[in-house]
Amino acid sequence: MKATxxxxxxxxxxxxxxxxxxxxxxxxxxxxxxxxxVKNNGSVEKKYFSTETVRTPLKEPKLLKEGEWxxxxxxxxxxxxxxxxxxxxxxxxxxxxxxxxxxxxxxxxSRDNREFLVDSHGDDIDFTRSELSCxxxxxxxxxxxxxxxxxxxxGYWDKTKGAAEKVTCVACHDPHAPQFKSMEPSxxxxxxxxxxxxxQKDEPHE
Amino acid sequence: MSDSEKQEPGILDEKVSRRDFLKRxxxxxxxxxxxxxxxxxxxxxxxxxxxxxxxxxxYKELSKEEMDKVIARLSKKIEERYDVDANLRDVKPMDGVxxxxxxxLSRCNGSRRCVHACVNENNQSRSPEIQYxxxxxxxxxxxxxxxxxxxxxxxxxxxxxxxxxxxQCQQCENPPCVKVCPVEATWQEKDGITVIDYNWCIxxxxxxxxxxxxxxxxxxxxxxxxxxxxxxxxxxxxxxPRPKGVVEKCHFCLHRTREGxxxxxxxxxxxGARIFGNILDPESEISFVLKNKxxxxxxxxxxxxxxxxxxxx
Numbered sequence: 001m002k003a004t005x006x007x008x009x010x011x012x013x014x015x016x017x018x019x020x021x022x023x024x025x026x027x028x029x030x031x032x033x034x035x036x037x038v039k040n041n042g043s044v045e046k047k048y049f050s051t052e053t054v055r056t057p058l059k060e061p062k063l064l065k066e067g068e069w070x071x072x073x074x075x076x077x078x079x080x081x082x083x084x085x086x087x088x089x090x091x092x093x094x095x096x097x098x099x100x101x102x103x104x105x106x107x108x109x110s111r112d113n114r115e116f117l118v119d120s121h122g123d124d125i126d127f128t129r130s131e132l133s134c135x136x137x138x139x140x141x142x143x144x145x146x147x148x149x150x151x152x153x154x155g156y157w158d159k160t161k162g163a164a165e166k167v168t169c170v171a172c173h174d175p176h177a178p179q180f181k182s183m184e185p186s187x188x189x190x191x192x193x194x195x196x197x198x199x200q201k202d203e204p205h206e
Numbered sequence: 207m208s209d210s211e212k213q214e215p216g217i218l219d220e221k222v223s224r225r226d227f228l229k230r231x232x233x234x235x236x237x238x239x240x241x242x243x244x245x246x247x248x249x250x251x252x253x254x255x256x257x258x259x260x261x262x263x264x265y266k267e268l269s270k271e272e273m274d275k276v277i278a279r280l281s282k283k284i285e286e287r288y289d290v291d292a293n294l295r296d297v298k299p300m301d302g303v304x305x306x307x308x309x310x311l312s313r314c315n316g317s318r319r320c321v322h323a324c325v326n327e328n329n330q331s332r333s334p335e336i337q338y339x340x341x342x343x344x345x346x347x348x349x350x351x352x353x354x355x356x357x358x359x360x361x362x363x364x365x366x367x368x369x370x371x372x373x374q375c376q377q378c379e380n381p382p383c384v385k386v387c388p389v390e391a392t393w394q395e396k397d398g399i400t401v402i403d404y405n406w407c408i409x410x411x412x413x414x415x416x417x418x419x420x421x422x423x424x425x426x427x428x429x430x431x432x433x434x435x436x437x438x439x440x441x442x443x444x445x446x447p448r449p450k451g452v453v454e455k456c457h458f459c460l461h462r463t464r465e466g467x468x469x470x471x472x473x474x475x476x477x478g479a480r481i482f483g484n485i486l487d488p489e490s491e492i493s494f495v496l497k498n499k500x501x502x503x504x505x506x507x508x509x510x511x512x513x514x515x516x517x518x519x
Contacts, residue, residue, distance in 0.1 A: 010229065017233040020240045027243030038427045041333045043435055049323035051473045144519070148491025149310075149499065152478035154468065157490070161466030172478070180477060182362035186318035189356050193334035 039195050048186035051154060053171040061115040061127045065091060072114035098177035108133045108175065130175065131168045138169075145169070264390070265403040265443070276405075277442065284447060288436045296442040297464040299397035305458050306398075306485040307469075308495045308515040309372060313479035316341055316363040316370030323474030324374075327459060328445040329437055331429030338456040339471060340420065342371040351504070374471075375400065375421040375456035376504065376512030383413035383422060392453075398513050399458050401443040407452040414453055418508045422455045458482075485513075 026032065063070045075091065097103055110116040116124035119132040135142045144150035145166075152172065156162035172180060222230075258279060262268075268276065277294050284292045321339045330336045342354030346367055354371060364370065381400050384392050391406040392413055414422040428450045440446045441461030448454050459469040463482070472480040483492035495501065501515040 010226075013229065013233050017229075017236045020233070020236040024236060024240035024243045027240065036427065038334045038430070040430075041335055043332065043432050044322050044325070049319055049326050049474050051323070054476050147494040147498075148483075149481060149495050149519075150478065152475065153491070154473045156466045157463070157468050157483045158466030164468075172476075180315065182364065183315065183317050183476065184361065185316060185359070185363045186322045188318075188359045189321075189337055189340075190335045191357070 037195050039190070039193055041190055041193075044187055053152065053167050054181065054183065055171055055174065057130075057168075057170040059128065063091065076114040095176050098179070099175070102137070107136075130170050134169050134175075259405065262405055264406050266393075273442075280442075280446060284436075284440075288431065288433050288447070290433070290436050290438045292436075292438045292440050292446075294440040294442065294446055295461070297444075297461050299395045299399070299460075300464055302486055303484045304398045304486050304513075305377065305463060306483065306492050306496070306513045306515065307377070307458065308481040308492055308499075308501060308517060310479040310481070310499075310519060311369055311371065311516055312518045313477040314341075314370045314372060314475075315477050315479075316343060316358070316365075316368070317476055319474040319476055320372060320471035320480070323470045324456070326435060327437055327462075327470035329429075329431050329440070329447050330454075331425065331427075331448075332432065332435075333430045334427050336423045336425070336429070336454070338421070338423065338454075339372050339374040342373060343368050344371050349504075371516075373419055373421070373504065374514070375458075376419050376510065376514040377456075377458060379511035379513060380509060382416040382418065382508075382510060386412040386416040388412065397464070399460050400455075401457055401460070402453060402455065403443065404446070404448050404452045404454070409451040409453065411453060418505050418510060419512075422453050424453050425450050 061072050063072070070091075102108075106118075108117055110118050110124045113124060115127075117127060117130055117133040119125045119129075120136045125132050131142065131145070141150055151169075152167050153164050155165040157164070169175070169178075174181075256279070258275070262276060263272065273296055277296065281292050281294045284290065284294065318341050321337050321341060324330070324338050325332070325336075328338065330338070340356050342351060342356060343358040343365070344351075344354040346369055349371075351371070351373070358365070358368075377398055377400055379394075379398070381394055384394055384400060387393075388410060389406060389408055391408065392400060392402045394400045409424065411422075411424050414424055425448055429448055431447065436447075437445060439461060441464075444457045444459065444461045459467075459471075463469055468482055469480075472482050481491050481495050483490035485492055485496065487493060495517070496515065499517040499519055501517045503512045503515060
């Protein structure tokens with residue numbers, strides 16, 4: 001009885017040594033370890049995380065027509081204002097007016113001088129202060145914007161350390177068609193991160 | 207060897223024939239060889255893990271001088287690997303500041319600009335991909351996050367009948383992830399940000415399982431960042447390159463926000479849906495939002511007291 005036990009255990013020893021030898025070979029030649037089986041996703045284009053505003057409003061009241069810039073008063077000194085809604089001369093056919101019930105040019109543009117806008121008092125204001133024209137109808141949103149609950153802010157939250165760069169309404173909203181435009185979304189997350197085939201070696205790291 | 211074997215009790219007790227001796231020697235030799243081979247990954251440590259790194263103390267127990275040494279060592283490694291002169295520093299929380307984030311779901315259009323701004327700012331791995339922010343496309347009429355999906359690829363967003371719910375670390379006041387960490391590698395700082403010491407994390411992923419918001423990510427493989435995209439503006443507890451096998455998550459861009467700047471996801475948001483600031487300052491934008499908007503938190507019933515609020519207006 002004892003002898004047979006001994007023989008069996010010797011059999012096991014042979015098997016174990018065989019398995020160990022295989023393991024030793026596989027480890028030595030690095031069959032499993034250190035291989036990178038990750039799919040290379042590459043970089044995402046920079047436009048997909050740009051901090052630019054969706055529009056770049058003109059700083060001055062001017063119009064590009066057939067390759068040349070015109071000031072408003074180049075024409076409007078001689079052309080009388082029209083109260084007819086959506087009656088555009090050829091110069092303004094690019095304007096797509098989709099501003100709800102507000103479909104009169106002179107609701108926002110000054111009747112007397114087209115290089116200015118009008119505020120709630122009927123006074124002329126500069127194009128750079130266009131939000132004072134929007135406030136005539138959008139008072140609630142304007143209050144949110146002033147308080148920081150509406151609109152984009154870049155820079156510093158801590159006003160003692162640096163400036164908070166606020167943008168005005170027209171940096172995001174086209175005043176003629178103010179609904180925020182649809183945009184192309186940035187790439188979706190990658191689900192399949194791993195490959196079946198081996199691509200490259202894992203590099204040592206910190 | 208044979209001398210010691212002869213003195214052993216049990217199976218080696220009896221007289222050993224020449225054949226048996228050779229057999230046993232073969233077993234012992236192959237076992238030893240496989241043990242040595244199994245330890246061969248340690249050879250990689252020449253470059254990967256230095257002795258100083260191995261004995262490095264917990265973040266909270268590092269003195270100023272030790273921290274300077276750690277930062278010098280890490281900076282050198284970052285320069286070797288990514289060819290960038292990193293401005294790595296240990297940014298401490300400010301006094302009298304508690305950060306709160308708010309997100310206007312009426313404005314969010316699901317453009318995912320925040321997701322990629324975050325990846326770029328925080329040196330997240332591109333392959334395999336790690337992202338801190340999950341923008342869920344949700345059917346209108348429910349707040350059940352189970353019905354949302356991250357995988358939407360239309361030509362243009364927003365889509366009809368959907369709203370978008372970006373979810374990231376909620377910086378809870380009662381964080382379940384901190385409670386479960388067996389080695390205290392993650393903790394809440396006094397400005398409300400829950401941070402991770404990547405050199406102390408053992409990669410058990412308990413925190414990942416404990417988080418009700420799916421905010422934590424695990425580095426299953428060696429993170430890969432393109433050299434031209436490495437952000438050299440680094441914090442020790444925030445966006446320095448992480449090793450394989452540790453957990454990471456959103457930290458409200460603490461290397462930016464603790465120096466007064468706004469988080470990267472907020473600056474990239476095209477619609478201005480994100481509002482961030484110091485809740486202890488009654489004049490701040492975030493205080494205005496919390497006072498004037500009907501804000502809510504996700505999974506309120508979990509009792510985590512998030513510092514991340516959502517609202518519609």
